[in-house]
Amino acid sequence: MMFCHGCAKPLHVSAVTCPSCGAPQRKSAASTVDESEKNKVIAGVLALLLGGFGIHKFYTGAWGWGIVYIVLCWTYVPALVALVEGIRYLVLSKEDFSRKAAAMNGPFAWLW
Known part of the structure; x- marks a missing residue:
């Protein structure tokens, strides 16, 4: 779980936008590891x-x-x-x- 960057409500870590306020979410640490594994x-x-x-x-x-x-x-x-x-x-x-x-x-x- 993580918290929305706009309204601070709990979200699933794979959420792209907040279902409550619709604010776009920054990439979580788990998704950035997958994308940036190559240096x-x-x-x-x-x-x-x-x-x-x-x-x-x-x-x-x-x-x-x-x-x-x-x-x-x-x-x-x-x-x-x-x-x-x-x-x-x-x-x-x-x-x-x-x-x-x-x-x-x-x-x-x-x-x-």
Whole structure:
């Protein structure tokens, strides 16, 4: 249980709006943990250091692309792509990265 930010009545933690006053609720701690479990700095550093092997793809949940990176690692193309991705991850704001990482679904999702 949590309390409404507008009228202070008790609500369920998954409530988006208060049924009493209709005030929109901030995200609870439980929902922010699910959405922000991926850190942009960790993803960026993994992409820069081990991106040629697709480790950053496994970290972000795109394991299908991770396998493609491993299969093609001998061509150095994944390393070049990972260099660009690592810089992109580090340049994105924390909110944009969290939003895009939470929206990723499936093994071939692309976080750009």
